[in-house]
Amino acid sequence: MKTASAERFSSPLWRDPGLAAAALSEMETLAGKASALTGGTVNFMEVCGTHTMAIAASGMRKLFPKTLRMLSGPGCPVCVTSQGDIDRVLALAEVPGVILATFGDMMKVKGSKGLDLHAMRERGTDVRVVYSPLDAVALAEAEPSRQVIFVGVGFETTAPVIAGAVARARKAGLKNFSSTAFFKLVPPALELLLSDPENRIHGFMLPGHVSAIIGLKPYAFVAEKRRVPCVVTGFEPLDILAGVNMLLRQVVSGKPAVEDEYFRAVRAEGNPAARRLMDEVFAVGPASWRAIGTVPGTGLGFSKAYERFDAVKRFGIKYKEAPEPKGCRCGQILLGKALPPDCPLFGKACTPSSAVGPCMVSSEGACAAWFKYGG
């Protein structure tokens, strides 16, 4: 972490109270005009779980105009992973002799039999939390007699890094490394949301991290065909306030566009090197979304050239549809149709220590954010 760039991304300036007050006062005026046009509440969706957490952690919701509502979208990697895919991860952990390496966030998601990776680790399966998929490759090198499986989930943010790890494993000739590829793509997710006639989304706050990889062009259809405003936004409090105001201005002007608030990190063309790596190792295919189901062309699986690194194929794990936990409204929350307090289980039967649904389990889930920070 170089000090100069760190300053640029996390300086106290991004939390300056004077600038925040100015942005909020402008927001009040803009939201008034925008709500007159939408005929009531203005609904924006933050697609990314990191935004959900940042909004809650800064206590921003209470400062927003009453006519503005931020809905959480399908952008938390753990939350969107279908119950069937979670079950496949747990099944992989049970293959005799394997080491399952995963990001920490996946540890507490329950399979349909009610077990999570924590519980499986207590029962003696070898599950290790790693900070980078490259650590899992190193693990495979250090333990040549064991099969190491990395749990690959997430969006365009994590996919290139995991692609890099798989490419390295191939270069090193490792026969004992494999990964799952349960990746989801953000632009098709937006299309899924908008194709629902019941959707009430007036604008998308788009994820800064994902956009740093894919750039701005893949979102063009949202503004042009669907006529819905889009702003790629950073994660500091002032980024989010500025992003909301840019969205409101688009609503007021009636000219939807794809704008970039996070231009200090996101370039219009994205990161071509990362995309090349991702395109080499993975290929667009179907993905299984929680609450939505399996939809063609909305995710990434292994490309032909890298098929032999597919853990699911290597160990012959089948996909089986599994029902959502009973009473859980994670599905509606992910689609922006409900807020966490609308769920009858929220804060009662479902808390972070005994979570029913993934939105409460994941540190980036909407329910966890509402519970932890009080909305």
Place this chain on the structure above:
Amino acid sequence: MAAFTKVLLGHGSGGRLSRELVEQVFLKSFSNPALAPLEDAAELKLGGARLAFTTDSYVVTPVEFPGADIGRVAVCGTVNDLAVKGARPAALSAGFILEEGFPADLLGRITASMRAAAREAGVSVVTGDTKVVEKGKADGVFINTSGVGLIPAGRRLTSAAVKPGDAVVVSGNLADHGVAVMNARNRLGLEGGIKSDAAPLNRMIAAALKVPGVRAMRDITRGGFATVLNEVSGACGLTAEVEERAVPVAPATANACALLGLDPMYVANEGKIALFCAPEAAGRVLKALRSDKYGRNAAVVGRMVKEKKPQVRLKTAIGGSRIMLMLEGEQLPRIC
């Protein structure tokens, strides 16, 4: 019967699950008036004198990390647990559980580091114990230290004594220790020279206690500042209201936390206290803390208020507010 069937890693996090373990298992067996307040050290009356008595076990990987090592932490942690009860640390014990094959030179470095920390604190290790277990039955070295200290007559420091209007003070930058250890353990390669803050704070604390009006102090270790605030709020029945902008965190540590998805309010420290004092005493307490090298960045960060439903509330930098709960389980780095 406890509500859980097996001990989880989260039961050692210092947060809510640790509390559950203590309440459902240990308090059930050991319940007594000296233990009941569950503070950093127990208070005992012995032949007219009042003693503070505490014990703590230390397990950390790696055993050496920037700024400190397991030995320094083992001495400082116990010294600080005595000091926050207002006691003058008198003597320590040290018990070692060693794994077969542990390098002798590393053990020598650890004990030298313990001697240096003890000397700085003005205490001696007066009794000890050693066990060696088979390779694979322990992780290198585990250290347990206990300590006793004398509480001067008339001094009573306890979370239950905190009053409405009291100032909340922290003695310096938060989260350095936890981030330094995580950086070393996982070879994260974070720059910025983040070092553990492990330090014996008894001299700094003695200086602060010269100011009348100090009601309680807490050693901020595992579970972080947020967990300590929740415990104190629970003990005195008051809301703790903290200003985010006033809480000192070094820029490199703040950046590292942002990168890893950690909240500095929940990250462990080994050389920081939270102090609660009468509002009129805050200025002098701050001056006393800052005059010590371990308290240079001390700051008043909030106040205690009476409310129907006591909670811990953070007033955020941009003017919002949110609650801060106890640490739930382990802090896990995020996916993206």
